[in-house]
Amino acid sequence: MSLIQLYIPSDVARYTVSQLGELGLVQFRDLNAEVTAFQRSFVNDVRRFDEIERKLRYLRAQIDLSGVEVYDFFDDRFVSTARGPRDIDDMEERIAAHEGRVQRLAAAYKEMHANHIELVENMHVLQEVSSLFTEITGRHIGSMDAAGAFDVELGASAAAAAAAAGRDINIGFISGVIARDRIATLERVLWRSLRGNMFLNYIDIEAPIQDNTAEDGAAPVYKSAFIVFAHGDSLRDRATKIAESLGATLYRVDPRAERRQEDLIDTMSRLDDLRLILDNNAVARANELAAVAEHITTWLAIVRKEKATYHALNLFNHDANRNCLIAEGWCAANDIPAIQSALHLATEDAGSTVPTVLHELRTTKQPPTFVRTNRFTEGFQNIVDAYGVPKAGEVNPGLFTIITFPFLFALMFGDLGHGFLMTLCAALLCIYEKKLAWMAKDESMRMFYSGRYIVLLMGIFSMFTGFIYNDIFSRAMSVFASGWAWPTTHGGEGVIVEATKLAHTYAVGIDPAWHHASNSLLFTNSYKMKMSIVLGVIHMTLGICLQVPNALHFKKRINIIHVFVPQIIFLFSIFGYLVFTIIFKWSTDWYARDAAGQLTHISPPSLLNMLIYMFLSPGSVNESERMFRGQAFLQTFLLLTALVCVPWMLLVKPLIMRREHRKITSEGYGRISSHVRVSTEADGMAGAIIVAEQEEMQADDFDFADIMINQSIHTIEFCLNSISNTASYLRLWALSLAHAQLSEVLWSMIFLPTLKITGSYKPFAIMFGFAVWFVLTFGILIGMEGLSAFLHALRLHWVEFNNKFYDGTGVKFEPFSFKAVLDEADDQ
Known part of the structure; x- marks a missing residue:
């Protein structure tokens, strides 16, 4: 390994680091270790590309949410070579324009979608609650106040008795929709809070409805339309607060049948118009995101490379007198010619006449460990x-x-x-x-x-x-x-034979x-x-x-x-x-022939006992272990x-x-x-x-x-x-x-x-x-x-x-490489 020092002219610095990042052969040393991250020279450039990356992440999230297909296509000319300042500025402007249009379309869609949900719920309330009024027959519906209350004359005798006592009976109602699993809770709370002075009825809505308070992409929930009758403004106000606290959405319903029918027709007409507008918005947003999807992979790669480039530049010393940057880094000695070639290409890309100077330093510092491997090793x-x-x-x-x-x-x-x-x-x-x-x-x-x-x-x-x-x-x-x-004959199963x-x-x-x-x-x-x-x-x-x-x-x-x-x-x-x-x-061979010429087996020594008695009884060996x-x-x-x-x-x-x-x-x-x-x-x-x-x-x-x-x-x-x-x-x-x-x-x-x-x-x-x-x-x-x-x-x-023999106390050689940067981003 060699420690090299680079003197890089300021106008060539970005192109030089870009070429070295593509090469992936130099591990830069931090020459500004005592300087905080917020005081370094290129912190504003890093923030700039952080902001661009944020915009791209937002666009990517919108693409995934909309189901638009992303093209894994790289523009090699734009990605694999150093980009000029004008190219970066044009890319930033395009990304900002796409983000602005998508945000406006998304905001409009969200607003119209919320209105659509309200109209759908209102339609269900008008349809379902109307059936509840048919249960009240033989009653005269009086004038309705702003809170939805109305006077009901219960009959001549009851009215006369009420007039004689100087009392006025005012019965009103509230209506809306609530999640189906909360209707029982609503009924119990209202009964206890109003002390039984209420009447609640509800009808389950068959189709699930999207909740306005839920996050984007949340599954729709099943809801129920309900109506609560109560007398007196205070009881109706209390019922309204309880229903809203349980997540209910309240809607105004006219007690008169002909007006409810008119409201229902008007609501359905507005729903049709809103659906058409939502469809047009979805098409426009899909077209916009499709245009982004063609380039977002390339843009993300460029932004991550540029941000990594400025992070590397923050490791260098800035020499204001010579208008250059001083960098130090480790590299393999055999790779120095390739690094010099990359420096020459960077000078040509920048259109500069002042080249980058490379010196090899003599040092006693412990270098990082570089082990060349292939896919096998x-x-x-x-x-x-x-x-x-x-x-x-x-x-x-x-x-x-x-x-x-x-x-x-x-x-x-x-x-x-x-x-x-x-x-x-x-x-x-x-x-x-x-x-x-x-x-x-x-x-x-x-x-x-x-x-x-x-x-x-x-x-x-x-x-x-x-x-x-x-x-x-x-x-x-x-x-x-x-x-x-x-033996050729075994004499049957279970008979012991010897080979x-x-x-x-x-x-x-x-x-x-x-x-x-x-x-x-x-x-x-x-x-x-x-x-x-x-x-x-x-x-x-x-x-x-x-x-x-x-x-x-x-x-x-x-x-x-x-x-x-x-x-x-x-x-x-x-x-x-x-x-x-x-x-x-x-x-x-632990077989020996006896006096009759027959082979006899000699018991071999036990090596474990031999090793034990080697320490316990040094200088003597048992005959059985000899x-x-x-x-x-x-x-x-x-x-x-x-x-x-x-x-x-x-x-x-x-x-x-x-x-x-x-x-x-x-x-x-x-x-x-x-x-x-x-x-x-x-x-x-x-x-x-x-x-x-x-x-x-x-x-x-x-x-x-x-x-x-x-x-x-x-x-x-x-x-x-x-x-x-x-x-x-x-x-x-x-x-x-x-x-x-x-x-x-x-x-x-x-x-x-x-x-x-x-x-x-x-x-x-x-x-x-x-x-x-x-x-x-x-x-x-x-x-x-x-x-x-x-x-x-x-x-x-x-x-x-x-x-x-092995200490294993080295530090792994980790060169500045765009490939490693992009792979790490993909893993994240």
């Missing part, structure tokens, strides 16, 4: 980055993960049939990856799509290990001649005869358990050995002699010896060697560092500082100053106690982890055993019984049994077991492998 690198981003120059575990991760997964998942199904699914994802690119936008499917090549290798490796395990859907394959021969060992062995993998043996589980357990230990020690050894290139790169040779060497000796003294005894035990001559002496020597490595790892490095520190301070170098200032003239910019990073190291900062504590932690952690990490690789055996046994259970309990059925429905039973077996195999063994093996393989890499 990207998934594996993501696994590593999830643990920690490598430092610049540090060994990247992603290179080894490409092989070790699918291999360790396959050791736990190994089955030729299951691996084939997984490979088939992953191959389809890889072949049709362009057609299935939509999966990357779906949060739940993104993991499978981005990891398609990981799954492909996991499936291929699982087919290989399945072939070695001789497992295909829990069945054995007789590819080569077996090394065991079964005869032949002179040859099975060519590749596990002999299929073990699948039928009663001690098959004992054999495979022992085989896979020891295999897990051997492969685990090899994997950890690789991790320890990778300390060497790290130490050479960072010029810390002390880590090679006093960290790597004692660690590798300690590991080999104990677990390397265990691997040796495992291979020795595998290579030894494997070769000199075993006791070798075990004692290895144990003493391992013990010597502990103080070697613990003390030697800190003591050497203290000696070097005292040597420096005794010679008077209490403070060492280094800085470089280089003055240069280049490309018409006289006196351009390149200032390299300044670093100071104080010898007084050396603290032997801190170094000693840190070294003690690392030593204790390594010694203990050597045991726990080795045991952790036994998960390779455990998950492989679980996978094989679960596969055997599904076969023997679901599909195999259908093959033994007799009768005419046997074919249907076989089809049904196969379908259930296949679904469970795919869902449980490939889906759930595959995910379990994936997580365990992930743990073996993060904990057992990476911690041997």
Whole structure:
């Protein structure tokens, strides 16, 4: 990685950043970290494009609400090249004009739509409430006041009695519509509030009606038309307030039938006119939004690019004397020629004669980590980055993960049939990856799509290990001649028979005869358990050995002699010896001929007991655990060697560092500082100053106690982890055993019984049994077991492998890229 400095003329700055954004190769540094966001030079430009983006979001929301189709079309000439100020101004004017017209049409539509709803409700009230007046017969309806009250003469006798008492009976009503689910509440509240001095009747409206108070796009609700009779103005006013508080809409209804009919005809006529106006408004708004939909994708991309451009410009220093901007950024050293070419194109686009000057700075700052990946290696690198981003120059575990991760997964998942199904699914994802690119936008499917090549290798490796395990859907394959021969006559079901060992062995993998043996589980357990230990020690050894290139790169040779060497000796003294005894035990023929010439089986030693007594009884070996001559002496020597490595790892490095520190301070170098200032003239910019990073190291900062504590932690952690990490690789055996046994259970309990059925429905039973077996195999063994093996393989890499050499304290290289800006906006 290189730290570059750019001197950009002010009139070329926007074009330069635009070209670099299209290129996506430079990560700019913030040179105004002490300046707040509101005090930076281009904050007004950022606000301008924020406002334009707001308008586009509003237009996009209106397009989605209206159901207008959006064209995913980009004007490459306008989007992929730097836009001039006039182009931006014209685009802004067009967007503002579209927004104004759409807002006016939307406001008019909303107002007319509210009027339409009121007319519809009024029409239903006039239609439904009219039937309620027919119940009042033989009564004279007097004059109606402004509140909708009217006098009713109840009869001559009642009128005379009322006149004699000096009282005037005034009965009136209110009417309107309310949500159907609130009519019962309205009735109860009115009855209690008016103390029963009311009469309410209602009729349900069949068609649902849009609510005026609801948001746009809300579903219509079912309502009821009601009428409430009460006497006295105060009771009617109280009833009105209660009804409105429950969301009712009140409408004035004339008590006279001929006037109600006239009002109904007038309302329906106004509804017809309003529907015509609404239709015309909808057509006009749809046409306007259709014109916007043709360009909104392009406009959004441009606005987001321009806003990102000004955000980047806010990271630069402004040199008012030279009328230029000063920028710094990280880039790959190999990409500098491409960056210079982009700067030249930016100068041509701006029509300027003053070019941008690029200088490469010398610095001791820690650069961001840039790892070039492709669609194949990207998934594996993501696994590593999830643990920690490598430092610049540090060994990247992603290179080894490409092989070790699918291999360790396959050791736990190994089955030729299951691996084939997984490979088939992953191959389809890889072949049709362009057609299935939509999966990357779906949060739940993104993991499978981005990891398609990981799954492909996991499936291929699982087919290989399945072939070695001789497992295909829990069945054995007789590819080569077996090394065991079964008797030709078994003597009936339930009779115990023994296989005869032949002179040859099975060519590749596990002999299929073990699948039928009663001690098959004992054999495979022992085989896979020891295999897990051997492969685990090899994997950890690789991790320890990778300390060497790290130490050479960072010029810390002390880590090679006093960290790597004692660690590798300690590991080999104990677990390397265990691997040796495992291979020795595998290579030894534990059959011997007695005096009569008959083959007799010799009980092999228990390696677990041997390793335990190596620590409990050093210098002695039980006869039952003896494997070769000199075993006791070798075990004692290895144990003493391992013990010597502990103080070697613990003390030697800190003591050497203290000696070097005292040597420096005794010679008077209490403070060492280094800085470089280089003055240069280049490309018409006289006196351009390149200032390299300044670093100071104080010898007084050396603290032997801190170094000693840190070294003690690392030593204790390594010694203990050597045991726990080795045991952790036994998960390779455990998950492989679980996978094989679960596969055997599904076969023997679901599909195999259908093959033994007799009768005419046997074919249907076989089809049904196969379908259930296949679904469970795919869902449980490939889906759930595959995910379990994936997580365990992930743990073996993060904990057992990476911690041997990998710090993962780097910062990921994130260049300024328009593609990343647009992808992030799409995700949001």
